Amino acid sequence: MNLELFIPEITLAVFAILVILLDLFVRDKSWLRLVSLSGLVIAGGVTVAMWGDDSTAIFNNMLAVDNFALFFKLLFAGIAFLVILASTDYVAKFARFQGEYYALILLSTLGMMLMAATTDLISLFVALELTSISLYVLVGFLKDRKSTEASLKYLLLGAIASAVLLYGMALVFGSTGQTQLGAIAQAIQSMSLESVLDSPALLMGIVLLIAGFGFKIAAVPFQMWVPDVYEGAPTPVTAYLSVASKAAGFAIILRVFFSAFGIPEWLSMNWGMIFAALAVISMIIGNVIAIPQTNIKRMLGYSSIAQAGYLMVGLAAIGFAPAIATQGQSTILFFLASYALTNLGAFIAVIAISNKINSDDIADYAGMGKRAPVMALALTLCLISLIGMPPAAGFMAKFYIFSTAVQNDLLWLVVIAVLNSVISAYYYLRVVKVMWYGQPASGEKVPSSGAPRLALFLCCLGVLVLGIIPGLVMRLAELAGKMFAF
Amino acid sequence: MLANYGLIGLFSIVVVLFTLVMVITPIILRFLKIVPSNPNPIKNSIFECGMETIGKTWVQFNFHYYFYALIFLALDVLVVFLYPWAVHLRQLGLFSFFVVLILVFIVLIGYIYAWKKRVLEWK
Numbered sequence: 001m002n003l004e005l006f007i008p009e010i011t012l013a014v015f016a017i018l019v020i021l022l023d024l025f026v027r028d029k030s031w032l033r034l035v036s037l038s039g040l041v042i043a044g045g046v047t048v049a050m051w052g053d054d055s056t057a058i059f060n061n062m063l064a065v066d067n068f069a070l071f072f073k074l075l076f077a078g079i080a081f082l083v084i085l086a087s088t089d090y091v092a093k094f095a096r097f098q099g100e101y102y103a104l105i106l107l108s109t110l111g112m113m114l115m116a117a118t119t120d121l122i123s124l125f126v127a128l129e130l131t132s133i134s135l136y137v138l139v140g141f142l143k144d145r146k147s148t149e150a151s152l153k154y155l156l157l158g159a160i161a162s163a164v165l166l167y168g169m170a171l172v173f174g175s176t177g178q179t180q181l182g183a184i185a186q187a188i189q190s191m192s193l194e195s196v197l198d199s200p201a202l203l204m205g206i207v208l209l210i211a212g213f214g215f216k217i218a219a220v221p222f223q224m225w226v227p228d229v230y231e232g233a234p235t236p237v238t239a240y241l242s243v244a245s246k247a248a249g250f251a252i253i254l255r256v257f258f259s260a261f262g263i264p265e266w267l268s269m270n271w272g273m274i275f276a277a278l279a280v281i282s283m284i285i286g287n288v289i290a291i292p293q294t295n296i297k298r299m300l301g302y303s304s305i306a307q308a309g310y311l312m313v314g315l316a317a318i319g320f321a322p323a324i325a326t327q328g329q330s331t332i333l334f335f336l337a338s339y340a341l342t343n344l345g346a347f348i349a350v351i352a353i354s355n356k357i358n359s360d361d362i363a364d365y366a367g368m369g370k371r372a373p374v375m376a377l378a379l380t381l382c383l384i385s386l387i388g389m390p391p392a393a394g395f396m397a398k399f400y401i402f403s404t405a406v407q408n409d410l411l412w413l414v415v416i417a418v419l420n421s422v423i424s425a426y427y428y429l430r431v432v433k434v435m436w437y438g439q440p441a442s443g444e445k446v447p448s449s450g451a452p453r454l455a456l457f458l459c460c461l462g463v464l465v466l467g468i469i470p471g472l473v474m475r476l477a478e479l480a481g482k483m484f485a486f
Numbered sequence: 487m488l489a490n491y492g493l494i495g496l497f498s499i500v501v502v503l504f505t506l507v508m509v510i511t512p513i514i515l516r517f518l519k520i521v522p523s524n525p526n527p528i529k530n531s532i533f534e535c536g537m538e539t540i541g542k543t544w545v546q547f548n549f550h551y552y553f554y555a556l557i558f559l560a561l562d563v564l565v566v567f568l569y570p571w572a573v574h575l576r577q578l579g580l581f582s583f584f585v586v587l588i589l590v591f592i593v594l595i596g597y598i599y600a601w602k603k604r605v606l607e608w609k
Contacts, residue, residue, distance in 0.1 A: 017592070020595060021598070024598065024599065024603075
């Protein structure tokens with residue numbers, strides 16, 4: 001047993017427990033933030049130190065320790081770090097439950113790290129539930145009507161999604177007799193096309209798996225929960241949900257579909273086609289419904305559905321050309337990193353502004369360019385990145401993913417994706433226009449405190465770095481494309 | 487493989503038949519006049535389910551029961567894990583001993599949490 005390969009996860013678990021205990025016995029609650037942040041820094045640091053060429057698996061091949069998992073562990077630690085930093089002022093809204101807030105963030109991060117590493121359907125489900133249950137509670141933290149409703153909706157729909165996922169796993173297990181992803185792949189390769197078509201349980205299982213994961217990444221038609229949950233949840237939690245939860249969903253999709261269902265080609269072509277179709281409807285519905293939104297959190301919610309659509313273009317490319325899957329994977333990893341920084345940046349700006357003006361309506365952002373120039377500038381940069389315009393990170397991310405798709409004969413999909421990018425420019429730029437050209441409701445400045453500013457600065461720096469010198473992170477993502485093979 | 491499913495199928499058939507026979511037998515016996523039919527109020531009353539209720543059945547419970555139930559649930563699951571572990575403690579060795587100690591420790595944290603949050607006080 002190589003427990004030293006498990007240190008990032010152990011660190012997070014220990015720090016989550018530490019936060020709970022500190023909350024009980026320490027009066028000065030600002031310690032909690034410090035402790036959680038240091039836990040994430042340690043976990044991230046250990047992850048970086050573990051980065052290397054060799055990959056292995058621990059706990060009877062249940063968890064992989066490879067560059068792919070390490071990339072995501074670092075990403076999740078970074079996201080949680082920024083979210084906690086950004087929620088510095090916001091936690092005053094639930095001052096009594098600060099300890100629980102930080103502990104749950106750490107625990108869900110732990111669950112996501114496990115999700116990225118899991119190589120077995122059983123550990124996959126446990127990791128997924130650890131993440132989801134923490135998030136259900138976090139969504140309801142405000143305890144007002146909207147927040148409670150959001151939490152309840154998320155819980156009920158999430159439970160159904162878990163059930164669907166579990167049913168899919170059961171069918172896959174039933175037709176292959178294995179829960180371990182590598183063993184499933186071997187069992188499938190020994191089957192002939194006719195035998196699979198004869199008993200479509202395996203195909204049904206794969207479809208149900210896609211439905212279960214589709215809920216996590218908020219792909220249409222599994223996106224019903226997104227707008228309400230995003231609007232009702234505390235804004236830092238919304239940021240965390242829209243970025244980390246989605247990234248974890250994609251991590252697990254990449255791992256499962258590449259490791260277990262990557263070969264033979266007739267199978268991967270089929271799920272590639274499903275993801276292509278989901279990508280098309282996600283992009284169109286996400287972008288079109290985002291246009292009439294008046295609440296900025298709802299708008300960003302629909303935009304995140306559309307972004308999931310762009311990401312699924314990459315998944316489709318992998319399905320259509322499993323031979324160059326590593327390249328497809330690295331483009332998705334790059335997109336996820338850039339999307340994480342961009343969306344977090346946008347949400348942190350929204351947290352900082354909304355917390356002061358007590359409104360999420362886009363109309364109330366009028367004149368923010370004068371009232372809070374720094375925040376407005378940062379939000380503008382992030383929105384431009386979400387459209388996919390240079391010099392921001394979103395441009396390079398979309399460029400990479402679309403070029404991979406074009407190379408794999410998915411030109412029709414890329415055409416639809418680019419058209420959607422144009423549609424999306426309308427509602428992103430509308431916010432920019434309102435902020436810079438709208439009449440401010442009052443000339444009063446909107447102040448912001450240090451920690452969110454620091455988080456926002458880090459995000460914007462990341463967005464610019466990824467946009468201007470993408471080679472740096474792209475090389476990292478290429479190395480991370482190497483998954484543990486059985 | 488198929489033979490196993492066959493057994494399951496056989497089992498399901500037996501289950502359905504058995505249930506149907508149990509339900510239909512008294513009806514047939516009544517129909518054949520083998521069983522006498524002399525109903526009276528006491529015979530027709532609900533039986534096998536405890537006493538008849540006095541007053542409304544929709545009693546309001548103290549909300550505190552809910553917390554106790556939650557804590558009980560956690561400890562209950564812990565006990566379920568502890569039994570098989572205790573039975574095989576010798577074979578499992580020192581490593582599993584510490585693994586279960588960690589589990590107990592985590593549940594203990596939950597207990598301390600409940601205690602400090604005054605869940606255990608009855609007011």
